[in-house]
Each structure stands twice: as C-alpha cells, then as structure tokens.
Amino acid sequence: MNVVVCVKQIPDPAAPGALKPDTHTLDRSGKLIMDDSDNYGVEMALQLAGGEGDEVTLVSMAPGGETSGLRTGLAMGAAKAILVSDDALAGSDALGTAKVLAAAIGRANPDLVVMATESTDGYTGTLPVQVAELMGLPSVTFAKAIKVDGSSVSVERQTEAGYDEVTVPLPAVVTVTAGVVEPRYPSFKGIMAAKSKPVDNLTVSDLGIETSAVGAAGAGQEITNVAPAEERGAGEIVVDEGDGAQRIVAFLEQLKVV
C-alpha cells in the first residue's frame, strides 16, 4: 500500500511569531521545523504501511527548498519525499496550496492520503478536504482511530457528541487528530538514513500549474489590516500561601456564583 502524508514545515511555534509588515503573511524566513501535528499522521502512515512492498511518501510545499522538517519525517521511517518549492508560491491561500499539493500527491499514486486536521500555524482546517475534492477522492476528517481493512479503511470520526464509525473505500483522504497514535522519536540510525533518502524537488511548472493560479496572484483574498486585540484588564495574581482556595471562594462569592 502506498500512503502519502502531507507534512507542513513551519516556523518553530515556541519562537514568537510575526507577520511580514508588507504582505501581512506569516514570516517564514527563520528556521522551519515539521509541524508537531504532522507527527501523528506520519506515525499512523508508518503503522498502516508496515508490510512488504508498502511505502510512505511525504509531500510538502515550502519556500527555499526547505527540507529540514521533511528530514524529521524521513528519519521516523518514511521512504521518500516530494517537495514543491517555488518563489511563485509565496502568499498562496489554502485553495492555491491545495491545488499544488493535489498535483504533487497525484504523482505518488497513493492508496491513502493522511493529513493533520489542521496546521499549527495557519489552522484553516479546510485544505485536506480541498485536496480530496480536487483529486476526486472521498474524505473522512477528524479521525481518532484508523484501521485498514482490505480495500477500505474504518475510521472513528470525532463528533460533537462522541464519535461515528465511518468506512470509506480506498483511495481516500483521511485527516487525523493529535493523539490518534503515539508518535515515535527518530532513532540515531533513522536520522543518519534520512540524509540520503530521495527528495524529489518540483516547481509549479513541473506540476503543470499556471503560476497565475497560485501564490499571492492567485489568492482571492487579501489582508487589509492587522491590529492588537483588545487586552483584558490586568488581574490580581497572588502566590498561594495556604489561602489560595479561600481567595477563589471570595472571588466566586463576589460574582454570586456561590
């Protein structure tokens, strides 16, 4: 079975984020890492595609030929990666990104496409379904458990009230939530092996996509303003000296909650 996992390489969320003053898009010029949310998809894919002849391919779109995040996924055990990197992609919206990813994923001819439900930095949460629609595939979002069953997959899909059991024939797109599996840490051997694993570098024209359909030129939306949010008034922060509980009770009494 061929499984493709989409991996997003993002600025380290632990570092303070910033928007570029001219375009108001996220500044991605610093070091990029694999989005933590993608650990779960990579792990899930490796577990589902663990048999003879099975293969996991990573697909990513990132500026400047960035591969540091992809290497993390390769070190975990993925066989190869496809990277789409092109200056024309700067400023792409989710739909433009979906067009690029759908074309790149198609090259790997997958039985199953696994993605995170949403990225940590952009969190639009619509891209996986857009990719599925572009590829003409069914999709199941918010999977908290996945099992491959011959030519179909069974998914436990989160709902407002609990979860639904959903089956879908392959090929299909499935998005996973954090916690679907416990991701492995790359081993030293894995990290060394990842350095020589193949990464196929593609441009927008390699994919047969017009540059006018992607990037800032193709984005049908623009940011018109960025402003600080209204701050909450400063609260009272006290160190507990045995009276913490009483202070909370007094606060709740004042609000007439108790």
Added chain:
Amino acid sequence: MAIDKIWVLAESADGAPTPVTLELLTKAREVGSTVEAVTWGADTASLAGTLGEYGATGVYDVGDIGDALPGVPVAAAMAELIKGGNKPDAIFFAQSYEGRDIAGRLSVKLDTPVLTNVTGLVAGDGALSSEHPVFGGSEIVTAKFTGDGPALFVIRAKSFAAEPGGGGAVTVTAASVPDVAATNTAKVVGRHVEERSGPKLDEAAVVVSGGRGLGEASNYALIEELAKLLHGAAGASRAIVDAGWVPYSHQVGQTGKTVKPTVYVACGISGATQHLVGMKGSKNIVAVNKDQEAPIFSVADLGIVGDVHKVLPALIEALKAKG
C-alpha cells in the same frame, strides 16, 4: 451597493438548529438584505420555523442524506444552486466538523477561497471584511475577498449573539444533489454518544478545566467534582485530551469548543495559544498554576500561583463546607 443576499449553512442537533446557526443567522440579518438558510437531514421541516424566526426568509433543503457524511452531497447541492444562477454574495458556515467539510468542498467546486476562524464581520463599501485572531488572539487580522465570490466565511461559535428577529413562516425549497458517486463513498456505520452529566460545556455558566499540571489522569476527578459543586461543566486542555485522559468532547480551545461562561476556572493549564483562543472570551477567569510565568495568568482576573494538588482539594472542601 449593499450586501444583498447571504446564505447560512444551518446545522441541527436533536431536531433543532444548533446555537451557532442562530448566531450566524442573527449576524447575516444585520449585514445582509436577504438571508436564506441551507439545511439537510431527515426532519428538516421542523427547523424552518426557528430559522425564520432568526431571519431566514427561505430555506433550501438538501433533505435526507442517509448514511453519507454531509461534506460531499451538501456542497454539491449548494454548487448546483449557485451554478443555476442563484448566487448569494456571501455564505456563512460554522467552524464545526461539517461546516469545514462542506466549505472546503464548495470552495473547490466554485474555485473561490474560504476564510476560516472568523470571529468578527464588518460591512463596508458593499463588502464584508472578516476578523481573525492570530497568535493566540493577541492580534486581529482583517481580511476580505477580492474575487467574484460568493465569499465563504467559516465562523467560530460564540462570535455573535443570537437574537430572534420576529420573522414569520419561510418557504422551503428542495435542493437536489447531483451525481457525486465517485466522492460520496464514505458511509457512517455506527454512531456513539459519550455520556456526560450536568450542563453542556459550551452552554454552562461555569466551566472548570484541567490540564497537564494535574499530573495524572486520576486527578481529573477533582476537576469533575469542582465543576459539579459549581453546577458547571468540566473541560480540558488539548494536552490531556491527546494524552487520552479525557474524551475529545471535553476539549476547550482552537480545535475544541469555544466557551464564554460567567466564570472559567483553569487548573494546571499553562495557557497555550491553542487553549486561549477557546476561552479568552469568558467573563471572569480564575487560574491556578505553579508557574508564575504561565501565559494563562495574562488573561486571568484572579491568578493563584500554587500547586493544584493543594489548592483544588482545599477549594472543594471549602465549597462543601459552605453547603
């Protein structure tokens, strides 16, 4: 030019429109001249009255979709209506499971982008601008569509208040689903409801949430006990949901529920961006955390820098003593 027509994707649960549906209708009524709802399901006839009361003058009903997931058939039916010449200026979706699936599919069918995580909408110059919190809500980005639309907005729950507008009966028009056999192959074969007692998390006046600082899963019982004493609901940070301590339905935050209770009590929660987005709109916030530098204290009205293992049991005892 005013914003002429807005569609609202109306979701329902237990035979009634969901609260966020009513919030979106109220906002649509405020910024648009004509508001119409799109819905699906087996018993949609019973929804029409409420949808009308909140501002819809017409309802397009996709009808019973059987055991399919809504994303594919509902988006296809909407695209069919639009391609048939019935084009709204904007469509409002809730940032829910089905809302995102339908918006994503429709976006490709219409080749038009989607703006997600909307928490505010402002009308001006004949167009709508949307507001989006970024970096944990510390900054607000304003965006607008540049294309022909319709403008697709995916909106977070509790961004707007729901108020009935005194509308009357509405016309229900059937919306047909074109052939979507290739993509509409996911089937729901079982539905599981996780039992919870007490008020609903997103409707409770008091929410008590626990995070990684609780140390271990069994300590979550303290959160549940405190929530019960305050007649509230028990919530959780993503960290402990991911760790499997509590079901996902308890999660408050970006990928979980948005809550705006009178009092939010955060216990052992550091206050990651992901969490703050879901609870920062609470009227009053109490936080207990051992790390004085924890971001949760930047939004707390009362912050106790201390050990939850000491403060929580003492608080429970004190409340019990009060009766």
